[in-house]
Amino acid sequence: MSRGKISIAPKLSKNARTVLAKRYLKRDSAGQPTETPEDMFRRVAKTINAAETGTEKNKTNYEKQFLQTMSNLDFLPNSPTLMNAGRELGQLSACFVLPVGDTMESIFEAIKNTALIHKSGGGTGFSFSRIRPANDEVRSTSGVSSGPISFMRVFDAATETIKQGGTRRGANMGILRVDHPDIMDFVMAKRDLTILTNFNISVGVTEAFMDAVEKNQDYDIINPRNGKVVKQLNATKVFNQIIDMAWSNGEPGIVFLDRLNRDNPTPHVGEYESTNPCGEQPLLPYESCNLGSINLANMVIEGEIDWDKLELTVKLATRFLDNVIEANKYPLPEIDEMTKANRKIGLGVMGWADMLILLNIPYNSQDGIALGEQVMRFINEKAHEESKQLAKERGPFPNITGSIYEADPIRNSTCTTIAPTGTISIIANCSSGVEPLFAVSYIRQVLDNNKLIEVHPLFERIAKERGFYSPELMQEIAEKGTVQDIEAIPADVRRVFVTSHDITPNDHVLMQAAFQRHTDNAVSKTVNFSREATREDVATVYRLAYKEGCKGVTIYRDGSRDMQVLSVAGKD
Ligand code: CDP
Numbered sequence: 001m002s003r004g005k006i007s008i009a010p011k012l013s014k015n016a017r018t019v020l021a022k023r024y025l026k027r028d029s030a031g032q033p034t035e036t037p038e039d040m041f042r043r044v045a046k047t048i049n050a051a052e053t054g055t056e057k058n059k060t061n062y063e064k065q066f067l068q069t070m071s072n073l074d075f076l077p078n079s080p081t082l083m084n085a086g087r088e089l090g091q092l093s094a095c096f097v098l099p100v101g102d103t104m105e106s107i108f109e110a111i112k113n114t115a116l117i118h119k120s121g122g123g124t125g126f127s128f129s130r131i132r133p134a135n136d137e138v139r140s141t142s143g144v145s146s147g148p149i150s151f152m153r154v155f156d157a158a159t160e161t162i163k164q165g166g167t168r169r170g171a172n173m174g175i176l177r178v179d180h181p182d183i184m185d186f187v188m189a190k191r192d193l194t195i196l197t198n199f200n201i202s203v204g205v206t207e208a209f210m211d212a213v214e215k216n217q218d219y220d221i222i223n224p225r226n227g228k229v230v231k232q233l234n235a236t237k238v239f240n241q242i243i244d245m246a247w248s249n250g251e252p253g254i255v256f257l258d259r260l261n262r263d264n265p266t267p268h269v270g271e272y273e274s275t276n277p278c279g280e281q282p283l284l285p286y287e288s289c290n291l292g293s294i295n296l297a298n299m300v301i302e303g304e305i306d307w308d309k310l311e312l313t314v315k316l317a318t319r320f321l322d323n324v325i326e327a328n329k330y331p332l333p334e335i336d337e338m339t340k341a342n343r344k345i346g347l348g349v350m351g352w353a354d355m356l357i358l359l360n361i362p363y364n365s366q367d368g369i370a371l372g373e374q375v376m377r378f379i380n381e382k383a384h385e386e387s388k389q390l391a392k393e394r395g396p397f398p399n400i401t402g403s404i405y406e407a408d409p410i411r412n413s414t415c416t417t418i419a420p421t422g423t424i425s426i427i428a429n430c431s432s433g434v435e436p437l438f439a440v441s442y443i444r445q446v447l448d449n450n451k452l453i454e455v456h457p458l459f460e461r462i463a464k465e466r467g468f469y470s471p472e473l474m475q476e477i478a479e480k481g482t483v484q485d486i487e488a489i490p491a492d493v494r495r496v497f498v499t500s501h502d503i504t505p506n507d508h509v510l511m512q513a514a515f516q517r518h519t520d521n522a523v524s525k526t527v528n529f530s531r532e533a534t535r536e537d538v539a540t541v542y543r544l545a546y547k548e549g550c551k552g553v554t555i556y557r558d559g560s561r562d563m564q565v566l567s568v569a570g571k572d
Pocket of ligand 1: 079169423
């Protein structure tokens with residue numbers, strides 16, 4: 001890593017500057033930024049470095065390195081760290097899970113805590129499985145219960161009302177176990193697209209359920225109030241209903257609860273019942289996690305992966321994220337305690353699709369999938385090495401006795417997570433997470449109904465270098481949404497510029513599974529389907545994800561929701 005003068009000015013794209021100015025930089029009462037992006041990186045590096053241990057010389061050194069890695073856009077922490085480090089809020093984590101019990105006190109306590117977390121820029125996940133079903137008995141009032149879905153609407157309304165720290169709206173994950181009596185209503189809950197808009201919902205499925213689906217058998221439905229089996233449902237029927245809803249609007253997703261718990265590093269502390277809003281981070285109730293992602297596009301030097309640079313970046317990022325746990329101001333004492341006892345961090349990647357393009361390897365190829373596995377294995381190993389080194393310097397996480405790491409102390413009970421990187425990939429100007437490119441060029445609606453054609457920077461560069469660039473061609477690509485059948489583009493270029501729509505759902509799942517095999521937590525990934533895909537296609541992918549060891553599945557069939565944030569022109 002270069003130790004030269006740190007300069008970020010030329011690197012940030014126009015989009016990155018706009019996003020930073022709107023939501024990340026300190027602003028005065030008139031809404032004008034009072035710091036530059038460089039000031040922001042300095043503020044973050046300084047605050048995170050304050051948690052450094054060791055000599056003064058060491059500290060100075062790490063502060064420079066933290067600043068350099070962020071300024072180079074080689075590594076970025078999750079948005080709350082960029083926004084809040086060194087500021088009054090000081091809340092640095094993106095992910096939280098809160099417990100919801102079967103009492104009014106517990107439910108409304110969770111809503112209050114959700115408000116506090118959203119205010120600080122974090123997202124919250126909940127399992128509603130402990131809440132007794134609708135129309136069940138309520139002794140204290142001799143009335144009937146409302147059930148988990150109507151309480152979810154209260155969480156949703158609360159979220160709607162609070163803007164996250166004036167920055168982004170709160171996001172929630174709602175999970176219901178597949179053996180809850182209200183499961184069918186839950187599956188159908190988002191049929192009306194205007195309700196639960198602040199929730200992603202997922203069915204928590206068990207291995208027993210998946211087994212019953214395979215065998216077309218009935219399975220037990222249990223009332224959580226008393227643990228009694230109230231009836232049986234046919235597993236295939238429930239599975240088909242989940243598929244039908246996912247096919248028609250992308251929700252519910254599913255999460256494989258037994259799998260999350262099989263990889264729970266601290267089973268003696270508690271059981272996983274939910275993940276964070278985008279599904280990549282399973283957490284125990286009252287746990288939080290801070291994420292950070294390495295920009296893989298910056299790890300390619302002259303057409304080859306620079307493994308030494310990647311190793312240095314992984315180790316520095318691991319140290320950075322461990323420091324974030326100390327520097328963080330937690331919204332609740334319970335979260336402070338739980339987070340510091342398990343010390344979870346989630347290092348992941350962004351720019352994976354860009355890396356493949358730079359290496360001239362198609363995303364949807366065996367080589368691409370094999371390289372995904374190799375890169376993530378390397379990152380996971382190096383992150384664990386560094387966390388073990390940190391355990392020697394700073395001690396292991398306090399809940400280590402009884403955990404899977406008892407014999408081999410480590411500082412962080414999990415090290416790796418693949419986040420969506422929705423905003424930080426815009427700041428780094430790279431493809432998001434481990435997703436393929438969404439489009440090679442697309443039409444962005446700007447103010448006054450004007451349209452702007454945005455072209456993928458690598459494509460633009462190659463097109464200009466090889467002499468086939470023209471504004472008309474970029475327009476044609478934006479309209480078609482794919483370069484695959486445009487003869488004017490050389491075949492070898494078309495081969496690597498595949499987009500999420502060109503890639504089969506199977507290949508999406510295989511890439512997710514390749515990364516999952518070497519990720520402690522989970523992988524954020526959307527499996528894209530064409531508008532013409534059938535329900536059976538969706539069912540096949542759900543089964544494949546299960547077979548391949550994924551921890552959950554999220555799908556989206558093109559055009560199935562009214563409002564798509566980004567849309568490929570002509571397809572919407
Ligand atoms: O790119 P950035 O760091 O902003 O976030 P991301 O990787 O897209 O999302 C990571 C996590 O942040 C999500 O899984 C949520 O837990 C949380 N999040 C949120 O609470 N609200 C949002 N609007 C976006 C993300």
